[in-house]
Amino acid sequence: MINEGFEAVKSWCFEEAAKVLKKIGGKTPQKGFVLFETGYGPSGLPHIGTFGEVVRTCFVMFAFRQLAPSISVKLVCISDDYDGMRKIPDNVPNKESLIPHLKKPLTAVPDPFATAQSYGHNMNARLCSFLDSFGFEYQFLSATECYKNGKFNAAMLKVVEKYDELMELMMKNLGEQRQETYSPIMPISPISGKVLESGVKGVNKANGTVIFVDEDGVEKEISVCNGNCKLQWKIDFGARWMSLEVDYEIFGKDHMPNEKLYQQICKILGGVPPVNYWYELFLGEDGAKISKSKGNGVSVEQWLQYAPKESMSLFMYQKPKTAKRLFFDVIPRYVDEYIQYTEGYHKQSEAEKLENPSYYINFGSVPVLNLGAVNYSLLLNLASACNPENDAILWGFIEKYNPQLHKGSVKFLDDMVQKSLNYYNNFIKPHKKFRPATPQEAAAINNLLAELTKMGDEASGDEMQNIVYKIGKEAEFDIKNWFVAIYQILLGQDSGPRVGSFIKIFGLKNFAELCKSKV
Numbered sequence: 001m002i003n004e005g006f007e008a009v010k011s012w013c014f015e016e017a018a019k020v021l022k023k024i025g026g027k028t029p030q031k032g033f034v035l036f037e038t039g040y041g042p043s044g045l046p047h048i049g050t051f052g053e054v055v056r057t058c059f060v061m062f063a064f065r066q067l068a069p070s071i072s073v074k075l076v077c078i079s080d081d082y083d084g085m086r087k088i089p090d091n092v093p094n095k096e097s098l099i100p101h102l103k104k105p106l107t108a109v110p111d112p113f114a115t116a117q118s119y120g121h122n123m124n125a126r127l128c129s130f131l132d133s134f135g136f137e138y139q140f141l142s143a144t145e146c147y148k149n150g151k152f153n154a155a156m157l158k159v160v161e162k163y164d165e166l167m168e169l170m171m172k173n174l175g176e177q178r179q180e181t182y183s184p185i186m187p188i189s190p191i192s193g194k195v196l197e198s199g200v201k202g203v204n205k206a207n208g209t210v211i212f213v214d215e216d217g218v219e220k221e222i223s224v225c226n227g228n229c230k231l232q233w234k235i236d237f238g239a240r241w242m243s244l245e246v247d248y249e250i251f252g253k254d255h256m257p258n259e260k261l262y263q264q265i266c267k268i269l270g271g272v273p274p275v276n277y278w279y280e281l282f283l284g285e286d287g288a289k290i291s292k293s294k295g296n297g298v299s300v301e302q303w304l305q306y307a308p309k310e311s312m313s314l315f316m317y318q319k320p321k322t323a324k325r326l327f328f329d330v331i332p333r334y335v336d337e338y339i340q341y342t343e344g345y346h347k348q349s350e351a352e353k354l355e356n357p358s359y360y361i362n363f364g365s366v367p368v369l370n371l372g373a374v375n376y377s378l379l380l381n382l383a384s385a386c387n388p389e390n391d392a393i394l395w396g397f398i399e400k401y402n403p404q405l406h407k408g409s410v411k412f413l414d415d416m417v418q419k420s421l422n423y424y425n426n427f428i429k430p431h432k433k434f435r436p437a438t439p440q441e442a443a444a445i446n447n448l449l450a451e452l453t454k455m456g457d458e459a460s461g462d463e464m465q466n467i468v469y470k471i472g473k474e475a476e477f478d479i480k481n482w483f484v485a486i487y488q489i490l491l492g493q494d495s496g497p498r499v500g501s502f503i504k505i506f507g508l509k510n511f512a513e514l515c516k517s518k519v
Contacts, residue, residue: 006063006066006067006354008351009063009354009355010355011063011354011355011360012320013059013060013062013063013360014063014066014067014354016060016063016248016275016277017060017061017063017064017066017067018067019275020034020060020064020247020248020275021064021067021068023247023272023274023275024071024247026068027071028070028071028072029245029247031245032072033071033072033073033074034064034071034072034073034074034247034248035073035074035076035244035245035246035247035248036057036060036061036073036074036075036076036246036247036248036249037057037075037076037077037078037240037241037244037246037248037249037274038053038054038057038075038076038077038078038249038250039053039077039078039079039080039240039249039251040053040077040078040079040080040127041079041080041083042079042080042081042106042119042120042123042124042127043083043085043086043087043089043106043123044089044091044092044123045089045091045092045123045126045299046123046126046127046130046299046300047298047299047300048282048298048299048300048303048312048326049252049281049282050127050300051130051131051134051300051312051316052279052282052315052316052320053250053251053252053279054075054077054131054136054138055134055136055313055316055317056250056277056279056316056317056320057075057248057249057250058075058136058363059316059317059360060248060250060277061073061075061248062360062363062364063360066364074139075136075137075138075139076138076139076140076141076244076246077127077131077138077139077140077141078140078141078142078143078146078240078244079120079123079124079127079140079141079142079143080143080233080236081105081106081107081120081121081123081124081142081143081144082105082106082107082142082143082144082147082227082230083105083106083143083195083230083233084102084103084104084105084106084194084195084197085098085101085102085103085104085105085106085109085119086102086103087102088102092112092113093112093113094112095112097110097112098110098112098119102194103192103194103195103197104192104193104194104195105120105144105188105193105195105230106118106119106120106123106144107119107120107121107142107144108120108193120142120144124140124142127140128140130300130301133304133309134309134313143230143236144227147226147227147229147230148226148227149226150225150226151243152239152240152243153225153226154243155231155239155240155242155243155269156185156208156224156225156229156231156239157208157224157225158239158242158269158270159184159185159224159231159235159239159269160185160203160204160205160208160209160210160224161205162268162269163184163185163202163203163205165268166184166235166265166268167182167183167184169261169264169265169268170182170184170234170235173234173261181197181198181199182232183198183200183210183212183232184231184232184235185200185203185210185224185229185230185231185232186200186229186230186231186232187199187200187210187212187214187220187222187228187229188227188228188229188230189214189215190214190220190222191214191215191216192215194215195230196212196214196215199212199213199214200212201213201219203224204221207221207223208223208224208225209221209222209223209224210222210224210229234258234261234262234265235265237258237262237265238261238262238263238264238265238266238267238268238269238271238273239265239266239269241262241266241271241273241274242266242269242270242271243271245271245272246274247274247275248274248275248276248277249274249275249276249277250276250277250278250279251276251277251278251279252278252279252280252281253278253279253280253281254281255278256278259276259278263276277320278321279320279321280320280321280322280323280324281323282323282324282325282326283323283324283325283326284325284326284327298326298327298328300312302328303331304419305419305422306328306331306419306420306422306423306426306427307331307332307334307335307376307416307419307420307423308335308338308412308415308416308419310338310342310358310361310362310412311331311334311335311337311338312334313361314334314337314338314341314357314358314361315330315334317357317360317361318357328423328427329427331423332376332377332380332423335375335376335416335420336375336376336377336497338357338358338361339369339371339375339376341356341357341358342358342362342366342367342369343369343370343371344356345358345359345366346366346368353366367412369410369412369413370404370405370410371405371410371413372401372402372405373401373461373498373501373504373505374398374401374402374405374413374505375497376416376420377495377496377497378496378497378498378501378502378505379394379416379417379420379421379424380420380423380424380428380496381487381491381496381497381502382394382397382502382505382506383420383421383424383428383429384424384428384429384432384491384492384493384496385490385491385502385506385510385514386506386510387429388421390421391417391418391421394417394420394421395407395417397505397506397507398413398417398505400505400507401504401505428493431493432491432492432493433488433492433493434488434489434492434518435488435489436489437485437489437518437519440475440477441485441489441519442519443475444471444472444474444475444477444482445486445489445490445515445519446515446519447471447474447475448467448468448471448515449511449512449515451467451470451471452464452467452503452508452511452512453508453512455467456508457507457508459504460500460504461498461500461501461503461504461505462500463500464499464500464501464503464504465498465499465500465501466500467500468482468483468486468499468500468503483499486499489518489519490514490515490518
């Protein structure tokens with residue numbers, strides 16, 4: 001039964017879920033569930049883009065559950081760990097030790113970190129670790145195991161059966177030089193254990209075998225089943241869709257040129273292509289695409305060192321088809337936006353709630369925060385003002401502002417306080433640069449102190465903000481430049497939160513001492 005109450009929702013997640021529902025004809029597939037799939041290439045350390053692919057798939061799966069609560073769903077995360085290692089990543093230790101193992105399947109390459117059975121196993125463990133930390137419900141599949149344990153045997157034999165048709169399709173999509181060596185099937189050399197990208201002479205359809213010239217120059221014939229061979233990556237895409245009966249898969253924009261090809265391959269093999277959704281790639285600090293092998297951009301572990309996990313989910317939720325710069329300086333914005341969405345959620349109508357990102361980020365269970373004026377940017381400015389050695393000083397300000405906001409009262413706040421301090425120490429403190437006030441600015445700051453003192457500590461943050469604005473107008477400052485001047489002179493930085501909220505929580509006495517020390 002379809003839940004019609006969600007049909008008018010404009011969230012991209014619901015739009016995608018509706019496409020999946022249409023694909024399956026509004027009823028449970030014969031396999032008993034709708035399969036959402038996400039793939040992972042473990043050639044380098046898992047990065048935030050990998051997380052983004054999984055969490056976005058989860059957003060769509062959650063929306064599907066709201067649309068069709070009676071239809072079961074399943075998420076499979078498959079690692080392409082049977083791929084040959086083409087190059088050695090820049091961000092791994094003991095790189096020289098990996099050189100003899102180039103072109104071997106990633107699960108046959110020794111682990112340079114010396115903590116796992118192989119390089120591929122190490123990368124898979126890292127992937128599962130951070131997926132588990134987010135509480136995702138998924139089934140992990142290793143391509144190595146699927147090839148070796150026979151799960152992909154039927155697909156491999158189907159590729160042998162349709163070999164000529166697949167070759168005809170691929171020849172139209174390959175350059176002249178690659179056409180000479182291409183085969184949909186790549187044997188694993190019995191001699192070296194390497195994935196052979198050339199040397200295939202053909203297949204024996206009756207026997208389900210591939211004929212190839214091995215590295216010793218000898219022509220051989222082996223079964224395509226049980227891990228003796230693997231598929232070229234474009235063929236693998238379509239074959240996997242057919243084999244697992246995938247209903248939905250998200251992938252990066254770099255796959256867009258091949259999307260129709262993947263679908264054609266799936267159809268040739270007798271499958272029904274899934275609904276697809278492409279997302280824009282993330283950009284690093286310099287505007288270049290982030291890369292697993294280069295390790296540029298921000299890792300999942302790094303983001304979580306500086307901010308609550310919900311902020312990272314918000315980064316993934318918003319505008320997935322827009323290229324976004326992914327570096328440390330975007331973190332404060334996404335923490336504060338998450339707070340705004342979550343605080344606002346509980347004041348919205350039921351229809352508005354379904355358009356609120358926090359609804360998806362929390363999979364329908366949106367917490368009550370009640371943080372008032374406390375947000376990430378404000379905590380950073382408190383730290384700038386008092387340079388705390390630990391979080392106790394920050395908690396002192398917070399509890400004075402609102403006694404109900406004490407350590408342990410709100411899990412998100414606990415997380416945010418500690419991580420904002422990490423961010424301050426690593427990214428703000430080393431770069432603080434105070435500038436002296438001009439005579440006009442010094443006079444305005446002294447006037448501001450005088451006006452605030454008349455109001456007293458009982459004034460609200462909004463009332464204090466109004467006074468800051470009033471003093472700036474009276475001094476005939478450009479208002480934006482006036483606030484920037486306050487940040488630069490008092491805090492040694494170029495930006496910050498609402499000055500009134502900062503003064504309210506920092507305290508008039510503390511603010512007066514700060515001003516006197518700088519003006």
